Amino acid sequence: xxxxxxxxxxxxxxxxxxxxxxxxxxxxxxxxxxxxxxxxxxxxxxxxxxxxxxxxxxxxxxxxxxxxxxxxxxxxxxxxxxxxxxxxxxxxxxxxxxxxxxxxxxxxxxxxxxxxxxxxxxxxxxxxxxxxxxxxxxxxxxxxxxxxxxxxxxxxxxxx
Numbered sequence: 001x002x003x004x005x006x007x008x009x010x011x012x013x014x015x016x017x018x019x020x021x022x023x024x025x026x027x028x029x030x031x032x033x034x035x036x037x038x039x040x041x042x043x044x045x046x047x048x049x050x051x052x053x054x055x056x057x058x059x060x061x062x063x064x065x066x067x068x069x070x071x072x073x074x075x076x077x078x079x080x081x082x083x084x085x086x087x088x089x090x091x092x093x094x095x096x097x098x099x100x101x102x103x104x105x106x107x108x109x110x111x112x113x114x115x116x117x118x119x120x121x122x123x124x125x126x127x128x129x130x131x132x133x134x135x136x137x138x139x140x141x142x143x144x145x146x147x148x149x150x151x152x153x154x155x156x157x158x159x160x
Contacts, residue, residue: 004085007092007136007143014132014145015078015098021070023063030056031137031146038150041130049156059148073105073122080132090138099129129153 010029017026036059038050053059070076080096105122113121135147 003087003092003143004083007085007087007094008083010136010143010145011080011083011094011096011132011134015080018063018067018078019076021063021067023060023065026063027056027060029144030059030148031139031144032056034059034145035147036062036150037148038152038156040152040155042155046151049152071104073103073107075103075105076127077101077103092136092138092143094132094134094136096132097130098132100127101125102127128156 013029014026017023017029033054034056035052035054036050037048037052039046040049041047078098078100080098083094083096086093101124103122103124108121130150130152133149133151134145136143137146138144
């Protein structure tokens, strides 16, 4: 596997761990001293809305306890695309576009589905779009995110 593919996979695992709200496993894809910053893009300018915070334990806590749990029949999916990767020795930069969706399932009614019911039951909504802008370091042969910037196209509000 190429170094570019390994770096791209780090972001793929990030997306899956966020969707699963699994900060404990997710912690392993970040350096111990990772810096996290979350921005929104306002008229072409980045406005810091969260952070900077330091430490993969902070990210673990946020994923496990700050992000809302999925409702019954609900899930989220983070999609990343157009990865731009540059590598310089044991450091790298990754910039990727993203969008997130929320799945809202209609749960099976008591007594079963009505006659003639077919296909997916529920709907998807797009929850956000933006860019991931990451710095990575190779640590013990593994690529890890050392600076994670999430740049949302929409304002993202955190609970106080």
